[in-house]
Amino acid sequence: MSDASRRSPRRSSIAADDASAAPSTAGERLPELLRRVAQRDRRAFEQLYAATSAKLYGTVLRILKERGRADDVVQEAYVTIWQKAAQFDTGRASPIAWMVAIARHAAIDELRRQPRAPHEPEETLAHTPAGGPSAREHLEHEQDAKRLHACLEALEAERRDMVRLAYLDGWSRADLATHFEQPVNTVKTWLHRALKQLKGCLAP
């Protein structure tokens, strides 16, 4: 733990900078860029894309696993961002969270419309970080992230895996039921318990 916290400031700055050509100011620039995009400023849109596309693309590709499908979904996500930038409200979400949410929802919608072949979830699991220090190395919003990961640690292991596989890899209830060899309704119950437990744990 002391090791992780000692390392996290450096790591977090790397994570925040990954997707940007103008590192230290990327996070601060996003609200301004979105504001200009809302005024239909194409140059700002290009800068916003440069600063965020690797994050969105990584998120979508992890869910869809195929570049072709990820291209289509990320394209539509940025079109949505262009169209809805005026609706973005800094008081309600951070710019990157808002943008990632648009891309994630688009990816999951696409996956639900056309699921992957049934054997793929097992392959995915091998690449899924199991948590622990390595998962903490790329924290962007340290405080929130530390709290969430502490709360995840408090979950039963299987439920924690379910939450992570659903959120990061787009697994459906049915995918989870197959993998964890449980009826779908049990999975739903477990997910609800896990989510309520997380919410309670995160409550101020």
Added chain:
Amino acid sequence: MTDHDDIDMLAAEYVLGTLDAEERAEVARRRRHDADLDARILAWEARLAPLGDEVETIAPGPDLLVRIERRIDALETQPDDTTDDRRETGNTDGTAQVIALRRRLGFWRGCAGLATAAALILAVVLIVPFNETPNAPPLVAVFQQDDQQPAFMLSVDLDSRRLNVRPVTAKPLPDRSYQLWIKAEALGSNPRSVGVLNDNLSLPADALSDYDPELLKQATFGISIEPPGGSPTGQPTGPAIHGYLYATDQDAVSQHL
């Protein structure tokens, strides 16, 4: 209480991604006019967002931004698009032939000379096979007058750097000139004049000979309506329409918007 719990779990599972397609569509519809549900979704997105920190960032392919911008251009000129556009409906005189496009601000808006222009007119780019010309140039841009009719067509042979502009439905305007502009990252943020179209609405074939073929591939082109003889400022002053160059091979033709 139970209702609140149910709604909260619906929001949570929507964010987590575990709902099926129908449930997701229903939640997406409902949140638009259900402020409580929408707020719960945002709260869950904020709670779970740090999970995404462990996702590896991956740069998309280099062409994706161009695809996105083309898609935006296409949407921006669709008649039913209800984003904050204002439409220009006049269509009665020669100028209106081009100006009757929806008013749009877009790629060219950032140009210094255009910042205050009342109207910028952007064009949908269509890919049109040049079947009638046996030695078809490899790249073509279409400056579209409306959703059906191209106003101008520009073709460029990259090897010889020769261009051919020809009017499709555009007509000479009394006391006005059409001027062709090129804009590319490598040229900075302002468009450069390629030339003022002559009375036949064409340009010398060597007007692009100073430009590198790679630059031409990335460039966008605009045609603006200017005072006779061309823009007095060196930048477009009037309404402009623009287009990208497209390859005229089979793949490109199949991308027809």
